[in-house]
Amino acid sequence: MQPDIVVIGGGTVGAAVAYGLAMRRQKVLLLDGDDGDFRAARANFGLVWLQGKGLDMPAYQALTRSSTELWRGFSDELEAESGIELFLEQNGGLAFCLGEEGLEKRRLDLLRLHNQRGGGEPDWEMLDRAALERLLPGVALGPKVAGASFGRRDGHANPLRLLAALHVALLRRGANVRHRARVNRIEPAGADFRLVLNGETLTAPRIVIAAGLGSSALARQVGLEVPLRPERGQVLVTERLARFLPLPASGLRQTDEGTIMIGATKDGHDFDVSTTTEAAASLSRKTTEIIPALAGVRLVRHWAGLRIMTPDSYPIYAESRSHPGAFVAICHSGVTLAAVHASLLAEAIAEGSLPDTFSPFHQRRFDVPQAA
Amino acid sequence: MFRKLHNPGSATVTIYIDGCAVTAEAGESIAAVMLRQPTGWSRTTSISQSPRAPYCMMGVCFECLVAVDGKGSLQGCLTPVRDGMRVTRQQGRRSLSA
Numbered sequence: 001m002q003p004d005i006v007v008i009g010g011g012t013v014g015a016a017v018a019y020g021l022a023m024r025r026q027k028v029l030l031l032d033g034d035d036g037d038f039r040a041a042r043a044n045f046g047l048v049w050l051q052g053k054g055l056d057m058p059a060y061q062a063l064t065r066s067s068t069e070l071w072r073g074f075s076d077e078l079e080a081e082s083g084i085e086l087f088l089e090q091n092g093g094l095a096f097c098l099g100e101e102g103l104e105k106r107r108l109d110l111l112r113l114h115n116q117r118g119g120g121e122p123d124w125e126m127l128d129r130a131a132l133e134r135l136l137p138g139v140a141l142g143p144k145v146a147g148a149s150f151g152r153r154d155g156h157a158n159p160l161r162l163l164a165a166l167h168v169a170l171l172r173r174g175a176n177v178r179h180r181a182r183v184n185r186i187e188p189a190g191a192d193f194r195l196v197l198n199g200e201t202l203t204a205p206r207i208v209i210a211a212g213l214g215s216s217a218l219a220r221q222v223g224l225e226v227p228l229r230p231e232r233g234q235v236l237v238t239e240r241l242a243r244f245l246p247l248p249a250s251g252l253r254q255t256d257e258g259t260i261m262i263g264a265t266k267d268g269h270d271f272d273v274s275t276t277t278e279a280a281a282s283l284s285r286k287t288t289e290i291i292p293a294l295a296g297v298r299l300v301r302h303w304a305g306l307r308i309m310t311p312d313s314y315p316i317y318a319e320s321r322s323h324p325g326a327f328v329a330i331c332h333s334g335v336t337l338a339a340v341h342a343s344l345l346a347e348a349i350a351e352g353s354l355p356d357t358f359s360p361f362h363q364r365r366f367d368v369p370q371a372a
Numbered sequence: 373m374f375r376k377l378h379n380p381g382s383a384t385v386t387i388y389i390d391g392c393a394v395t396a397e398a399g400e401s402i403a404a405v406m407l408r409q410p411t412g413w414s415r416t417t418s419i420s421q422s423p424r425a426p427y428c429m430m431g432v433c434f435e436c437l438v439a440v441d442g443k444g445s446l447q448g449c450l451t452p453v454r455d456g457m458r459v460t461r462q463q464g465r466r467s468l469s470a
Contacts, residue, residue, distance in 0.1 A: 138468075239445055240418040242465040258418060258465045293468050298445050 003029035003176070005349070006195060006204040008183050008218060011041040012159070012334035013341060014210035015166035019078070020346025022173035029202070030170065031181040031195075038213055038271060040334065043235055043305020044159035045263055046255070047248060048336050049093060051110065051124050051151030058116050059360035060314045063340060065123075068153045070339035075157065078342075081169035086157045087256035093154025094132075094249040096145055096290045103128075103146040110149055124151045138244045142289045148249070156248040158256055159335050166338075183211075186221040188323065193222070206325040208349060212308045213271075215330050219363075223322035226330065226363050230271055230306035233264035234279040239298045252287055260294065262287050266307075273304045307332040310366070317345060317361040319354055327354070328363070374407045385455035396453040403429060403436040403448035406459075414438060414448060415462040437462050 007018040010032025018030040033039070050068050054061030068090070075088040097103040107126045114122050127135065128147045135150070171177060185196040186207070195202045209218045219226040240258030248254075253261050265279045280302050288295045308330055310316055315331035327349055331337055348354045380397035387396050389409065396405045403426035406414045413423035415437050426436035429449045436448035439460040448459075 240465045242467045244468045291468075296443065297466075297468070 003027045003202075003204050005029075005206040005208065006031060006193075006202060007208045007210060008195075009033070009208075009210035009212060009215070010167070010177065010179075011039055011210070011212055012044065012163055012166070012338060013212070013329055013331060014208070015163060015170065016334070016338040016341035017208055017210055017329055017346050017349065018175055019166045019170040019173070020342035021350055022170045022175040023077075023081075023342070024346060024350045026350055028170065028175035029204070030175055030177045031183060031197075032177060032179045033182065033211070033214070034180045038230065038273065038306045040212055040305050040308055040332065041159070041163050043233055043264070043303060044335050045233075045235065045251075045261060046156050046159040046253065046335060047093065047250070048088065048090065048155045048157055049151070049250070049333075050153045050336075051093065051095060051149060052113070052250070053333075054116075054314075055109075055113055056116070057312065057314050057360070058118065059357075061113060061117055063315075063357075063361075064333070064336060065153065066344070067337050067340040068155070070343055071155070071157075071336075074339035074342055078162075078165050078169055081172060082165035084161055084165040084168060086161050086165060088155065088157040089248070090153065090155030092247055093151050093156070094127075094135075094148040094247055095151075096148045096249055096252070098144045098146065098289060100146050106149050123153050124149055126150075136246065138246075139291055140293060142292050144289055154248065156253050156255075157335065162335060162338060166342075183218060186218060186326075191325070193323070193326065206349070206352075207327070209326070209328045210330065212330070213306060215308075215328060219320075219328050222320045222326035224318055224320050224326070224328055224363055225367065226316055226328055227311055227366050228330065229269055229309050231266055231309045231332075232268035232270075232272065232304050233266065233307055234275055234283070234302065234304040235261060235263035236280060236283050236299050237261050237301045238294070239300050241297065249290075251283075252290065259300075260297065265304075271306070273306060275302045275304050312365075315361050316363045317354060317358045318363045325352075373412055374404075376408070385453055387453050387455070387457040387459055389459045390461055391458075398455075399452055401429075401449050402438060402440070402446075402451050402453055402457075402459055405453060406436070406438075406448060411461075413461070416464055418465040421464050439466075 004027040006029045007014045008031050018028050021028045097106045132148050187194045216226045238260040245254040320326040383398045424435040427433045431450045437445050438448045440446045444466040
């Protein structure tokens with residue numbers, strides 16, 4: 001089968017785009033990497049999150065808001081397509097604040113974001129300790145907790161199930177998936193692209209590069225400079241507990257299975273997914289300051305993943321000017337943005353060009369003239 | 373099910389399993405004591421609530437999780453008995469307080 005489009009990268013971003021394309025009757029081939037590759041999808045925290053995001057980039061705030069609004073419909077459709085439950089909850093989310101200063105700082109940060117948004121009702125509010133305690137009746141908060149910000153649109157889902165569901169659903173919609181398919185080279189072949197893999201060559205009229213940290217080297221071959229660096233995030237998970245935390249919080253959530261996820265650090269810029277004792281200690285300390293009783297709970301795993309960071313941390317969505325038909329899609333919030341990737345982004349790629357709503361995310365914002 | 377081959381004599385201690393007094397030999401594991409009880413299971417699983425009994429007896433399988441003196445999710449096979457110890461069969465997911 002000659003594909004209409006090849007998506008390079010089978011993580012949460014590439015799989016969401018490929019799923020969206022397959023749902024739009026495109027003949028899709030998804031090239032997934034090797035088990036040993038750096039895969040951000042392994043360390044996703046699972047928040048579907050808006051509050052606090054997009055400082056100095058209102059377009060990112062708007063894109064994130066759209067995705068949180070689209071997520072319920074996306075989840076319903078994907079669950080029906082895949083038969084896999086995603087455990088989406090969008091009942092709001094919290095960011096705990098320590099000390100009155102912490103609470104005030106959070107309020108000012110969110111106010112600044114709200115002002116940059118330029119209108120609309122705030123979708124967040126500040127809760128003092130008494131209000132927070134009413135919201136979390138089963139939780140004994142630590143003495144330093146002064147309150148929290150509450151984001152109405154925030155929520156969470158199971159990120160491992162999301163990735164599995166995308167892969168199942170896109171196969172059912174006729175897409176093909178190739179595993180351990182490393183693209184060594186991309187060459188123009190007339191108006192098409194020739195992808196050179198180990199021992200095989202593929203040709204397609206359009207390609208989407210969504211290969212996470214591996215994207216820079218591929219994008220360069222289609223005329224796009226995509227500056228990326230890894231940022232390590234370490235995560236802890238506890239044994240399963242009876243449900244006590246009714247809402248997810250930034251860095252602390254109880255999963256559908258009962259485990260508590262704690263995270264994540266931003267503590268390294270190397271290609272290194274090892275874990276550190278310092279991180280386990282600091283994450284544990286931070287968490288027991290919020291909920292002291294968690295000190296008696298057992299940790300069962302500590303692991304790390306690498307975020308895909310651009311210079312301003314915001315996504316890159318771009319089509320190459322020199323090589324039309326070649327797109328890149330890169331971000332570090334693949335779960336939150338999955339609903340947009342599977343709908344608006346996939347739609348635009350299927351139609352052949354990105355609309356203006358995506359233009360703030362073009363990589364050209366990082367192109368700096370060589371001489372002043 | 374299981375029984376001790378010898379009489380521990382003066383090394384006997386008493387522990388309480390779900391409130392029932394049970395004799396044990398100083399130094400043996402909680403899991404070994406539980407295997408001798410008429411109720412064979414020692415916990416129920418956190419997802420399907422199905423009963424489980426001590427299995428590997430060497431700290432690997434985590435089937436023998438019990439609460440001891442209010443502290444949850446201890447491995448019974450790695451925890452020696454102490455006189456007066458209160459052991460609870462752990463049922464389903466732990467609650468945050470225990």
